[in-house]
Amino acid sequence: xxxxxxxxxxxxxxxLVVNLIRKDLIVRYQGxxxxxxxxxxxxxxxxxLYDVVFTHIFRTSIKDYVLYLVIGVLHxxxxxxxxxxxxxxxxxxxxxxxxxxxxxxxxxxxxxxxNLVLSMIAISLLFVxxxxxxxxxxxxxxxxxxxxxxxxxxxxxxxxxxxVLNVEFRDLxxxxxxxxxxxxxxxxxxxxxxxxxxxxxxxxxxLNPVAQFMIAFHNILFHARNPGLGVWLITLAWTLASMAxxxxxxxxxxxTLVEAL
Numbered sequence: 001x002x003x004x005x006x007x008x009x010x011x012x013x014x015x016l017v018v019n020l021i022r023k024d025l026i027v028r029y030q031g032x033x034x035x036x037x038x039x040x041x042x043x044x045x046x047x048x049l050y051d052v053v054f055t056h057i058f059r060t061s062i063k064d065y066v067l068y069l070v071i072g073v074l075h076x077x078x079x080x081x082x083x084x085x086x087x088x089x090x091x092x093x094x095x096x097x098x099x100x101x102x103x104x105x106x107x108x109x110x111x112x113x114x115n116l117v118l119s120m121i122a123i124s125l126l127f128v129x130x131x132x133x134x135x136x137x138x139x140x141x142x143x144x145x146x147x148x149x150x151x152x153x154x155x156x157x158x159x160x161x162x163x164v165l166n167v168e169f170r171d172l173x174x175x176x177x178x179x180x181x182x183x184x185x186x187x188x189x190x191x192x193x194x195x196x197x198x199x200x201x202x203x204x205x206x207l208n209p210v211a212q213f214m215i216a217f218h219n220i221l222f223h224a225r226n227p228g229l230g231v232w233l234i235t236l237a238w239t240l241a242s243m244a245x246x247x248x249x250x251x252x253x254x255x256t257l258v259e260a261l
Contacts, residue, residue: 064134072189086159087173160246
């Protein structure tokens with residue numbers, strides 16, 4: 001089956017994906033007095049907290065540090081939520097998978113899109129508060145959607161891989177949780193690369209694919225400049241590799257997923 005035919009087949013199930021996302025949103029905010037408005041509360045509280053702590057209590061040498069920090073943390077939160085939840089996505093949907101047939105790949109895809117919806121609310125809030133945090137609207141921000149698409153596609157590919165592997169190796173989700181904690185500090189979110197003088201640590205950061213995406217986001221939204229051809233090529237390569245691995249593994253395991261669940 002060609003890629004176009006596969007895309008058309010998945011598109012036919014778009015209503016199912018929308019319903020899965022809507023269900024997750026309802027479950028998440030069910031019983032809450034403010035409902036969906038809480039999706040604004042968490043990122044707003046995060047921005048205010050960082051502003052108070054790093055503007056008035058712990059000052060740093062990085063100008064507009066709060067903006068730098070928020071850009072990195074919001075995007076890393078998107079990645080970590082997608083990856084952490086992907087491990088359980090197929091297992092938690094086992095009842096649905098055993099009752100009706102539909103492309104199994106839609107389950108981790110819907111989970112990724114659900115987290116993307118929540119993150120886009122936080123990112124939209126960042127853009128609204130952008131000037132107050134020290135940013136200046138500029139033409140390089142037009143590059144942001146391209147970087148975000150690559151980042152989401154990279155995360156999706158990795159989510160596919162982990163969702164399938166966790167069906168067979170149930171301990172994987174715990175290892176992923178630990179890995180995400182380490183990865184947070186191996187990614188330039190709270191520091192920039194100029195602060196690192198250990199060559200080994202710099203090498204580890206350079207080999208970290210998530211770090212490359214954060215470098216791109218910081219270049220576009222913080223430094224107001226094009227990340228450069230090298231960063232674009234590296235992020236594109238990681239994205240294609242992640243998607244290829246995820247789709248290949250999912251395609252091979254899709255036929256036996258229900259029995260394994």
